[in-house]
Amino acid sequence: MDFWEFSCMSLGAAFVVYYGLKLILFGRMLLPNFFFPLPKSFFSSMGEWAVVTGASEGIGRAYAFALAERGLNVVIISRTKEKLDKVAQKISDTTDQKVKVLVADFTKDNAINSIEDELKGMNIGVLVNNVAMLVSTLPEKFLASPNLDQMITKIINCNVKTMAKMCKVILPGMVDRGSGVIINISSGAAAIPFPLYTLYSASKIFVERVSQGLQVEYKDRGIIIQAVAPYSVSTQMNFYQPTSTFVLSPEDFVSSSLQYLRVGDRIYGSLIHTMMVRHRVMSVCTLPRGMLFSDSMQKNLQEYVRIQNQNGSHKTQALQ
Template sequence: MALIEVVFILVGVCCVFFCGRRLARVLMVLFPKFWYPLPENFFTSMGKWAVITGGSEGIGRAYAQQVKLAGHGLNVVLISRSRGKLETAAQDIELTTGRKVTVISADFTKDDIYTSIEESISSLDVAILVNNVGILPSQIPCKLLETTNLEEKILQVINCNLKSMAKMCRLILPGMVERGRGIILNVSSGMAIVPFPLYTLYGATKVFIERFAQCLQAEYKSKGILVQTVSPFGVSTSMMGYQKEDLMTFSAEAFVKSSLTYLKAGDHSYGSVRHTILGSFFQNIPTWVLRHEAFHQSFKEFVKKRVGA
């Protein structure tokens, strides 16, 4: 056989292999329940409690109420700033699921909150920690120096978006390691996949979340701990001004229901088919487009219109 024929055969085999892998990945995204099935008792086999930061509303509350946490036998600890919203969420969850709900009022933009949190949860058999709490420095995207009260916002965003995740992992991970089981779910953002001007501070904190979680999974996977980052794009929550739901913007409940089907899909997920497509789109946009001043202004006006500002 001539050398050129061997080369063509090898190239053909490589192409088939490459296309086969891409097709398999597409099928995994399209049919997560088939590829990543969760046993009925998956969460209860991990423990008795779910601890959720930012759990009084939005995505955090949906994780507690909508699908598989309280509804599948777990008691819930909700941690957030607003005592009133926490108590309302707790009552709703208890009524709809019959599970026990404990609330802890804590402002994650502050430094001195973790001792009291630790005292409240130290004895619990925690099945899943959902690190969901987070804030935007400004609801309307803007350049860094245009941020109102920038010095204060820097500290608040770092405390709430970064420190909260690291500290909650420090509090809960030792117990999971000792028991040899547990789930840590970190809510990031699609804005972490590429440099996203006008969300500079916020996007940078979400990159930290993804890298921290990936390293944590590598360190503790052998201990029976599952760590995953979920990176949604549009979800209609108060932080995003309750944007109107559409093809790419989910309700919190719909997004959570979708995202949990990808829980065993690896250390990172976009949480839905549509957001996975959007993630691929942004990853293939030339970076000069995102850096262009015209894009900044157009995107700012787009968000203003979406939130009704």
């Protein structure tokens, strides 16, 4: 056997092993309760309280309910007290768990200071960093944003700084106890460069890299730190698209994502969203970069989102 034959055989064997392992892992995801089981008392064993940012609606609200249903008291944080109070009342009525409401505007520079004071001495077992914002409801180029300087600061404060600082506040207690879970919500928009959502998608890359780095640093202390990157979920940010095979309700998405808590440091939260990314099903990842980044594609995206925004606005008014 000459050098080239050996090299080709080695490369082929490596290819088979690599994709074989990926296939095995994906097969395990079909049965998460069997391959990645969590005891019924898993979350309550982490601590007494869960903290959820951006909890007044959507994915954050669904996490708050799900964690309360799993035996945790919850601290819910957002900037609209009226919405938080309604969520708190419903959680209390349906789960009998304690709920603490904290009001904070995470776009402000010092939003974490008052939160840190309120959380001192609490036995916090789970943190969900969910709060985030878009530059604009409609996709637009970087320089098109009005008050761009202020918007850059708001995006960094809300999407980037808040996640890192909440970890800084809560992680030490988890390290001392030797247990805890931190779930940082990323986005499918972080999978590739995403023109017209440039700042948002870049901020979600930060979320993923910090999560993965922290997991390496603290996994030996009994702490799970995971980035969760959803694709389409029917929320206000997604204009309340009708649920379907590919568009999940916040409740279904959160229920699914918690089943995959032990899969790894970065997940897509559901089997269908994993298939969309890894197996290129109904995903923008399937498109050639030249097509994806073309002017016509960007204009089509703007028009599509404009129509979805109008439909979502009508739906919100009808619900009110």
